[in-house]
Amino acid sequence: MASKPAPTRASSRARIAAPAKTAPAPARTTRTRAASKQPEDPPAAPAPKKPTTSRKPLEKRDNIDVPAAVKPKVKPPSARALKQAVLQSDREAEPIMAYLRIRPRLGEEPSSSPYLIPISDTAVKMADPQDTQNARPQYRASVAQPSSIYTFSHIFPPNTSQQDFFTKTTLPLVKDVLYGQSALLFTYGVTNSGKTYTVQGGTEKGTAGILPRTLDVVFNSIEGLHGDGKYRPVRLYGVEPSDPSDSTPPQLSAEPDLAEVFQSLDQGAEPEFDIDPTAIPVDRNHEYTVWISYAEVYNEKVYDLLADAKGESDIHIDGPAPRAGNKSLLLSRKALTLRPSPATDNPDAEINGKYISGLRQFRIHSAAQAKALVKLGNLHRRVFGTLANRESSRSHGMVIIKIIRGHRGDRNDPTALQVSRLTLVDLAGSERTKHTHTTGDRLKEAGNINKSLMVLGQCMEVLRSNQRKLAMSLAHEGAGKSGRMDTRDVKRTLAVVPFRHSKLTESLMDYFVGDSRAVMIVNINPYDTGYDENSHVMKFASLAREITVTPAAAPVQKAPPIPAPSFLPGKLKVAPNPGYRRKVTISMGGGERGRVVSQTTLEVLEEDETREDQNSDDEDDEPENPLVDALFDEIENLRYQLFEAEMRAAIIEAETREEVMLEMEERMRLMEQKHSRRLMSEMERNEMKTDAKIDMLHQGGLFASPMKTRPTYAESYESEDEEEDVEMSLVECASEESDSDDEMNISGTMPPRSPSPLARKEKMLSEKQLGKKPAAPSTPKMIIEKRTFIPDPSPLPSDGEDAELTEEDDDDDEYNEEESEEEDDWVPPPPPSAKKTPRKSEPKPPTSTAKGSSAVKQRKISKAGAGAADRSESVSASTPMPQKKLRKSAKSA
Ligand SMILES: Nc1ncnc2c1ncn2[C@@H]1O[C@H](COP(=O)(O)OP(=O)(O)OP(=O)(O)O)[C@@H](O)[C@H]1O
Known part of the structure; x- marks a missing residue:
């Protein structure tokens, strides 16, 4: 060698x-x-190496068209x-x-549309079904391209027969x-x-x-x-x-x-x-x-x-003893070795492959x-x-x-x-x-x-x-x-x-x-x-x-x-290594009713290749430089590790994407819930405001039987709290998306939100009820004109203003309304000019709109009990009237 x-x-x-x-x-x-x-x-x-006269004459076959004149003469x-x-x-x-x-769709499979569609004999389009079903495709968990076109030598659609497929690919x-x-x-x-x-x-x-x-x-x-x-x-x-x-x-x-x-x-x-x-x-x-x-x-x-x-029956297997009629079998098989094909087999080849040694x-x-x-x-x-x-x-x-x-x-x-x-x-x-x-x-x-x-x-x-x-x-x-x-x-x-x-x-x-x-x-x-x-x-x-x-x-x-x-002689036999064992139980002879008649516990012993086999690789291999070989092995080892690491990284990436997507979806769901709660509370509040205005109109003498439908202070505070919750959650969510947004929310410098569709609807409804045109600034004047018997009418909050309110405005407005509502004998606050020196002839209103909101709040809390009692009195005194009727009467008035 x-x-x-x-x-x-x-x-x-x-x-x-x-x-x-x-x-x-x-x-x-x-x-x-x-x-x-x-x-x-x-x-x-x-071609014959040593042509001899003993060779049998060749038969002329149909498919070999050899001209008769050429056949015997040409060397x-x-x-x-x-x-x-x-x-x-x-x-x-x-x-x-x-x-x-x-593959065609089989009967039992769900009839979803396929995500792969042939666009020609050689090209196919593959589109991620997630993208078509998912409303938010930006949160895809997949690392694969959402849509790609792949080309092949030929594409066989689902209805291709086995015969056709064989003829075109394997024949x-x-x-x-x-x-x-x-x-x-x-x-x-x-x-x-x-x-x-x-x-x-x-x-x-x-x-x-x-x-x-x-x-x-x-x-x-x-x-x-x-x-x-x-x-x-x-x-x-x-x-x-x-x-x-x-x-x-x-x-x-x-x-x-x-x-x-x-x-x-x-x-x-x-x-x-x-x-x-x-x-x-x-x-x-x-x-x-x-x-x-x-x-x-x-x-x-x-x-x-x-x-x-090869099977060995009735072997001892750990575990529960087999029942009557049960058998145990050990099947063993031995792994085969791959050996390099000697160069003498194919001298023209640049590289010789490997063959499975011992394969029958x-x-x-x-x-x-x-x-x-x-x-x-x-x-x-x-x-x-x-x-x-x-x-x-x-x-x-x-x-x-x-x-x-x-x-x-x-x-x-x-x-x-x-x-x-x-x-x-x-x-x-x-x-x-x-x-x-x-x-x-x-x-x-x-x-x-x-x-x-x-x-x-x-x-x-x-x-x-x-x-x-x-x-x-x-x-x-x-x-x-x-x-x-x-x-x-x-x-x-x-x-x-x-x-x-x-x-x-x-x-x-x-x-x-x-x-x-x-x-x-x-x-x-x-x-x-x-x-x-x-x-x-x-x-x-x-x-x-x-x-x-x-x-x-x-x-x-x-x-x-x-x-x-x-x-080859002169080999030392090396004992086989212990191998790998697996065990399973197979049921047999179920009969017509599928009843289990007997069971066989099969154990498979898979022996590794013997070292003799592994070493014999060297027999056929070319001489090698141990250092070079070690270096190559090292390179291959490192490359393999790299592949493994890449694969792991890809799996981790896919998992992380999936997790992030799930988390995002959860957060979106929560935000959706909060928003819908907020929407509901807005609706309720708007309704309450409308009712308050109607009450005020009643109290101002425009309607005969005022009706209190205002919620209690506790309810009012509850809705305020909920609103604050929603606000806080929004601020939290927004803080992750944009710091500047966060600052705006926290400092309260956020621009006023545009009126919601519900608010607009409510506004239109109120206007309709009051028979007004939506010209907001002129509304207070109209009310003052109607209430001629009240010497110093206070401007009512206009619908137009309501729609434009920010959160803070809303609160103030509400307090004012609360205040004015609590006073059963409503007296409009004095005009700004008369606020400093209220007229003696008029009963002094228990509170002043000029006071700070905290003072108003405090007073509101202290008066909550009394206010509630007043309301219950007035409600019991008057005939309860459904809200619709009330609105109708307002309209007719
Ligand atoms: N072209 C086809 N027409 C009809 N049925 C098909 C076709 N291709 C596959 N099937 C059916 O689909 C099922 C799965 O096919 P098959 O067992 O060949 O898949 P496989 O890729 O070899 O799976 P595994 O890798 O798990 O062995 C089988 O029931 C098979 O009969």
Whole structure:
């Protein structure tokens, strides 16, 4: 290993982000072009290394149009030339395709209007429902944009059929794989948005998802072209002699208890009748063998879903003793290790991805067999996943379909085989922990889901920025000598893509930096309440669309296959670490009436990867400089911490906004209440003033039977107090908004408020009653003229004045009214000129309007009892008259 030219890990990492060709990609690239090109331009047929006469003559097939004259004479190009040509033609950067699928509204869901509306085939508008429902949008709790337009490669409306969706999104990838090129498809979205439905499908006819359809199309296309399965795929691109056990599908555990548990959970029947009839024309000079594996990334560990689930029954479990008919089972499974793919498997690759070491794969002969395996994997996923959450997929499921393609003439030559992969990933829901209200184990699980999705987004961000940097450097390179920039220098400055931070990104890394095509399916439920989460998903999709990949044919094996690391001798076995235990009780055999017959307590033991596995990474890895490695680890660690901090900050911000909004709403509600109270008291006061005026008119002799409807002093003071309360609260609220306002209120220099509509109405009513025109200044004169028998009439407060009163004016006015009202024998106060020397002939009024308001107040309090008594006398003496009648009589007078 030491003799090998050894780039350090640092250099290899720096290269990670370097795409083979970095010209800025067109906004929407050519899935159709690439797909349509393939049938006419079959992929690199591996040219024979050592042509021998023993090769069987090739059959002429309908779909391969080879002119008879050319076929035997033209010397085929060398494998290298072909490879170069393929690289030239195929290595064209194209963006990751992002498709949006909008989920229809299901029957039981509330029929709110959707917050996401397609505006074209590629653009969609998303508007926050809070904004349309909320009267005060400035108090939004959301940090997401209230309205945005997002673009996609294509948007599939809710009524899109599974068939249509498959044909437009996945069929081109299936074609790629059959032509020797790897591809990745992953679904992204929040819980309940339709990811699993998209991948696996529903249970009704015509609802099969893209996975069963893919299997159908693959087997339809290679009908009659099955290889003999002498070799099996290994690692990412390698092949090795196969084992007879590879063709034996895994069995459910022989233990009846475990089989019973599986049966009880096996509710999702696959629709056998739902078979996609599509077939892709393939190169019939090749033969194909298909392999399938099914893995899941759960809690940052990779597990094999097709591994035998080993159960141990009647184990001792802490807790209450199981009842009769109850069983206990321990299921255990072991996490798998990710290992770097050796450079010898794909010598042309700049970067080699990682493969899941120890993941079982099965050779399959028919779509039905493949579907049965997928079903088993789903069952395992449900058994292990159900323990944590009954409703939702909490793991990332990956179905890996590998196709070994070999020329019929070279079927026994492992160095002429080509392994292509199609990985379909059903990601776990992307909602945040905050919204799922998780605790304990579930919190850890949600944290790990978020972590892996966050790292996926981060990897994409770094890839995008690296690609932009490189594109800029290329643009400078072409700008002439002066602006010349060495691309190698730029590559050295590229950021490390943090694939290693999550098992999910680590296992998918090869698709982003290798020669594969990538398709992202964004699932969205526009009736869901998670507007924030969904706008996060949309942003993620926009980001993905800005990343380019460089699809190219998978390498044809040149070197003889190396034995898999698990067969390497001289390893010291290290004891497995204790692992992680979960426990759940499953009820079975409910019978017709749903009665529980028996229960099984399942305990799952998830063992970590052994240290031996972890250390064996070094076997395949390039030599590394410990210091550089430590520094890189430190950088990655810090970056991860930064991401975590950013995420926490975003959550805190959202929470704070929500709290502030709630507090604000509460305060607004209180202010509203106070204002309505104030309004009521104003109404009452105005009414009282009107009554007082009527009383005064009565007492002045204009009406025959004066009627007292004035409130008691206690009532009057009460309303005053309430008014003061309202005033104080207003001052308090206003003080937060504006200091200057505060000063104005406190100092009492606030400009007089304009009359309220009620006051205006009251004024008009009084005027109507009195038969007056609203010319306020002339009103006192009119009264004086009418009361000719009173020698020295006092001017009554005019309605016009009432309407203009400030708070202070109001008070004074009220006191004056009180005073004048209390005197049953009302005598108008002397005119200002006569105030100093009141006339002897006239009875001296008990109080003077010239006195200060405090004196008036004091006197008013002292007289309150007497006044009240007077009033009660006068009321009992006179016939009680309803207020309306009183007003009528005033009007007639
Ligand atoms: N296009 C569709 N047409 C009809 N029904 C759909 C569609 N998409 C999803 N559904 C239904 O919506 C429900 C939720 O879908 P699904 O389980 O696929 O969501 P999910 O995103 O995978 O959720 P999770 O992340 O929790 O696993 C299911 O009942 C499914 O049948």
